[in-house]
Amino acid sequence: DAEITQSPRHKITETGRQVTLACHQTWNHNNMFWYRQDLGHGLRLIHYSYGVQDTNKGEVSDGYSVSRSNTEDLPLTLESAASSQTSVYFCASSEGGADQETQYFGPGTRLLVL
């Protein structure tokens, strides 16, 4: 069955370190998204991609970067981790198109920045 996976599921890092969170989908979806979930804020969009070599900034993109070199993967990099980036991170994908906006979510990565 097609799925979307995230790794690691849990990560503890120190302030200032570079961290990369992996996201891999086997749906063959064009669109991929990264969100962070924080209490009181719901889901907020970090970056998104509508295809290979396409990346776009979301609402809370500062301090994060992504690259899309193939259809299946959209890794999220925290360039220099900060305590404010402690959060739960969700990756999602969708097929795209007018009636295909349903997003499929990964299980999440819980990141703690000390």
Next chain:
Amino acid sequence: AQSVAQPEDQVNVAEGNPLTVKCTYSVSGNPYLFWYVQYPNRGLQFLLKYITGDNLVKGSYGFEAEFNKSQTSFHLKKPSALVSDSALYFCAVTDKLIFGTGTRLQVFP
């Protein structure tokens, strides 16, 4: 600014009673409206969506939602709540990539 609002942080309902989780939106154009559910330590799961057509849409697990253009609302409903419905529910306008802040539904036996 475009937004999605879920005015209630938590909704409590007794098992067997009807439930409503509220959502209002403020976006330009014709929105694609979605409801997702999140169980503890899991990612979000699709429940139902409104793209166009019949204002009443039916989804998974007996849930339904009514699109009301004049009130810019898309409330989630279920005629008879189950304890297993207890979870976090998100309203979203996914073509605008906007999610609400979530409503925790607690169903008591």
